Amino acid sequence: xxxxxxxxxxAFGLIVVADPKLVGIVLLSLxxxxxxxxxxxxxxxxxxxxxxxNEFRGRRALIVILNSLMGLPSVVVGLVVYLxxxxxxxxxxxxxxxxxxxxxIAQSILITPTLAALSRQVVGDAWQExxxxxxxxxxxxxxxxxxxxxxxxxxxxxxxxxxxxxxxSEVGAVMIVGGNIDGVTRVMTTTxxxxxxxxxLPLALGLGxxxxxxxLALNACAYVxxxxxxxxxx
Amino acid sequence: xxxxxxxxxxLSLLPLRLDQVVFEVGTRRIIDGVSLRLDPGARIVILGPxxxxxxxxxxxxxxxxxxxxxxxxxxxxxxxxxxxRQAMVFQRPVLLRRSALGNVAYALKLAxxxxxxxxxxxxxxxxxxxxxxxxRHSARVLSGGEQQRLALARVWALRPEVLFLDEPTxxxxxxxxxxxxxxxxxxHAAGTTTVMVTHNLGQARRLGDDILFLHQGxxxxxxxxxRFFKHPSSSxxxxxxxxxxxx
Numbered sequence: 001x002x003x004x005x006x007x008x009x010x011a012f013g014l015i016v017v018a019d020p021k022l023v024g025i026v027l028l029s030l031x032x033x034x035x036x037x038x039x040x041x042x043x044x045x046x047x048x049x050x051x052x053x054n055e056f057r058g059r060r061a062l063i064v065i066l067n068s069l070m071g072l073p074s075v076v077v078g079l080v081v082y083l084x085x086x087x088x089x090x091x092x093x094x095x096x097x098x099x100x101x102x103x104x105i106a107q108s109i110l111i112t113p114t115l116a117a118l119s120r121q122v123v124g125d126a127w128q129e130x131x132x133x134x135x136x137x138x139x140x141x142x143x144x145x146x147x148x149x150x151x152x153x154x155x156x157x158x159x160x161x162x163x164x165x166x167x168x169s170e171v172g173a174v175m176i177v178g179g180n181i182d183g184v185t186r187v188m189t190t191t192x193x194x195x196x197x198x199x200x201l202p203l204a205l206g207l208g209x210x211x212x213x214x215x216l217a218l219n220a221c222a223y224v225x226x227x228x229x230x231x232x233x234x
Numbered sequence: 235x236x237x238x239x240x241x242x243x244x245l246s247l248l249p250l251r252l253d254q255v256v257f258e259v260g261t262r263r264i265i266d267g268v269s270l271r272l273d274p275g276a277r278i279v280i281l282g283p284x285x286x287x288x289x290x291x292x293x294x295x296x297x298x299x300x301x302x303x304x305x306x307x308x309x310x311x312x313x314x315x316x317x318x319r320q321a322m323v324f325q326r327p328v329l330l331r332r333s334a335l336g337n338v339a340y341a342l343k344l345a346x347x348x349x350x351x352x353x354x355x356x357x358x359x360x361x362x363x364x365x366x367x368x369x370r371h372s373a374r375v376l377s378g379g380e381q382q383r384l385a386l387a388r389v390w391a392l393r394p395e396v397l398f399l400d401e402p403t404x405x406x407x408x409x410x411x412x413x414x415x416x417x418x419x420x421x422h423a424a425g426t427t428t429v430m431v432t433h434n435l436g437q438a439r440r441l442g443d444d445i446l447f448l449h450q451g452x453x454x455x456x457x458x459x460x461r462f463f464k465h466p467s468s469s470x471x472x473x474x475x476x477x478x479x480x481x
Contacts (some may be wrong), residue, residue, distance in 0.1 A: 132298055133328035137388075138318040138344045147340075151331045233331040234374025 003201065010202030011209060022203065026210055029187040032100055032174065033167040036107030040163050043108075044115030045156065049145035051116070052124035063120065069113030074106075078176030081106040085177065098179040103187070106173035111163040118159040123148045154229040157222045165215055245310035247319050247395045248274040248427060250295065255304035257290055257451075264290050266451035267304070274395070277422055278429040279442030279459070283474055286448040288431040292398045295429065296322045317345035321394040325401040327385035329373035334365060334384050337373045341388045359391035360384075363417050379410025386417045390424075397421060399430040403437065415440060435475070439463060447471045 014022050051062060083089050085097040085105075096102050126148055134144050149156065171189035178185030180194060188207045195204035250272040257265035264287045272278065272295075280288045293299040294306060297320075312319055329337050338356035347355060360366050363383040368376060373384055382402060389397060399418065403411040411434075418441060422428050432438055438445060438459065445462040447455045447470070454468040466472045 130328050132293075132322075133324060135298060136296060136318075136322045136324075137341050143344070147330070154331075232375070233372045 007201035007205045011206030014202060014206045015210065019206075022206060022210075024183065025186055025188055025191050025207065028100065028185075029168060029189070029211075030214075032103045032187060033107060033164060035104045036111060036167045037160060037164045039104070039108040040111040040115045040167075041160060044112040044163070045119045045149055045159075046145060047112075048116040048119030048121075049123045049149050052120045053127050053141045053144045053148065063117075066113050066117040066120065070117050072110060072113065073172065074110055074170040075172030075176065077106055077110045078173035081109065081173065081177045097177060098181060098185060100178070100185060102177040103174045103185060106177045107167040107170065110170060110173055111167050114166055115159060115163045118162060119149070119156060122152055122155050122159065126152055154226050154233070157225055161218055161222050164218065168211065168215065244319075246274060247308045247310055247312070248272060249309055250396070251305075251307045252295070253305045253307070255294060255301045255306060257287075257294060257299060258302045264451050265294065265301070268448075268451075268453045269304075270446065270453060270456065272396070272427065272429065274427055275425075276427050276429075277441060277443040278427075278446060279438040279444070280429065280431045280446045280448055281433075281435075281438055281471075281474070282448035285450075287451040288448050289400050291448065292322065292400050292429065292431055296320060296398050298322075317347075318392070319394055320396040320398070321389040321392055322398040322400065323382070323385050323389055323402050325404050327381050329376075329381055329384060331372070331374055333370050334360060334373050334376065334387075335369040337384060338388045338391050342391055345392050355391050356387075359387040362390050362420065363387040364413065377410075379406050379413060382406060382410070382414055383417060386414065386421070390417075390421060393424075394426055396427045396429065399428060399432075401431055401433065403432070403434065411437070435463070447474070449474075 048066075051059065051066070081102065082097065084091045085094065085102055086092055087097075096105075123145070127144070130144070130148065130151075134147065139147065169189065171193055174180075174185070174187055175190050175193070178187070178190065180186050180190040186194075188211050192204045192207050192211075195201070195207075252268055252270050255265055255268045256263065266287075268291065280291065282288050290299065294301055297306075330340060332340070335353070335356050338359050339352045342352040342355055343349075357366070357369060360369050363386050365380060365383055365387060368380065368384075373381065376384060386402075397418075402418070403414050406414065415437060418428060418430070428441070430437075430441060432441075442459045445455075445457055445459050446453060447457070447462070447466065447468060449468075449470045454470055455462075455466065457467060462471070463475065466475060
């Protein structure tokens with residue numbers, strides 16, 4: 001028990017003095033996951049909305065696949081991206097394996113289905129309510145998707161956060177495609193895994209606290225945004 | 235086409251002709267062989283008991299539903315992808331999470347009105363329904379009556395030739411109902427043909443010139459309003475009038 005208390009104390013010490021190594025790891029984590037979330041939003045949200053408002057052959061199958069992909073194991077994504085980006089792979093010539101770019105790609109692939117599946121659900125429910133009115137006004141299905149996304153923007157905040165949470169907390173994909181190289185591709189989760197196995201608990205624990213804090217702070221923000229918006233916009 | 239007619243002016247949408255229109259869901263026949271003609275300038279009210287097919291008939295006319303059999307033909311077809319020249323107001327208006335003004339401007343955008351004209355036309359439409367002070371307010375936090383007036387402003391801005399109304403005051407108090415009726419009358423006075431479904435017989439008297447009485451999907455009679463309420467020609471309508479409360 002003492003070792004845990006000591007580690008926690010040391011962890012707070014690292015946070016308080018803003019240990020440069022710790023700060024670097026945190027910033028890289030945020031950069032990778034935030035970029036992945038942005039890419040995931042640009043692809044996933046319109047995709048989800050388009051599936052929600054359109055009727056086409058294979059729609060049900062696509063929805064089932066998307067929903068299943070939400071549970072995609074991150075190590076599998078890491079493995080596939082690794083094979084694609086490795087020297088012998090089809091995209092090996094890019095030479096981006098073991099770089100933050102590779103990590104962004106892996107995390108984007110990991111969370112895009114989540115963002116698409118959840119936004120499909122939210123937009124689809126709203127579409128039932130809006131459909132007649134929008135069609136009456138002459139809105140096309142193509143135009144309805146962005147209209148609905150904008151109208152549901154406050155509900156989508158929660159979905160985007162779910163995507164961020166998944167990206168920031170996964171360890172398998174970034175470990176495989178990033179390689180956990182000190183100072184280059186080492187992020188919070190990979191560091192925690194590594195330092196724990198090395199027995200360096202203060203750094204691992206400090207990062208754990210920060211990771212928790214970031215997720216907590218973001219969720220608090222999202223909650224406040226949603227509450228305020230609901231009061232203002234109904 | 236007669237000489238002297240402005241060739242740029244589009245042909246009137248009306249008359250609208252329904253010929254033996256049938257609408258079925260599965261094996262259930264909801265509209266059963268309805269034929270009617272709708273001429274410009276009319277104020278039509280559709281009456282009938284619940285489940286008679288009134289709302290479905292409106293949606294068929296408006297193009298939200300396609301008939302299973304029969305034809306629905308406008309005098310001039312609307313251009314596919316072009317601005318709609320007919321509009322509909324629903325029992326519960328669906329308003330977007332933006333300002334009242336933004337909701338009207340959105341409809342104008344869909345109608346292809348250039349951006350620089352939208353604001354002016356939206357402000358004008360809000361003024362017509364008495365919401366000029368609420369333009370910047372969020373549409374979804376307005377009261378029920380104000381929301382329905384906003385829905386009418388959205389329609390007004392589009393200047394439709396025909397307006398379908400599906401129980402527009404069903405969930406409103408008498409004061410709000412009165413305001414909505416005033417707006418509908420003003421819209422008609424401005425040249426819009428109105429077709430309304432209502433359960434409010436007082437409203438049918440006030441806003442209807444012609445009553446269409448629908449029963450089990452069939453159009454049993456079309457009678458001028460004053461005669462309908464005194465001497466309906468079908469026994470079903472007589473029974474309906476006896477059963478309905480007269481406000």
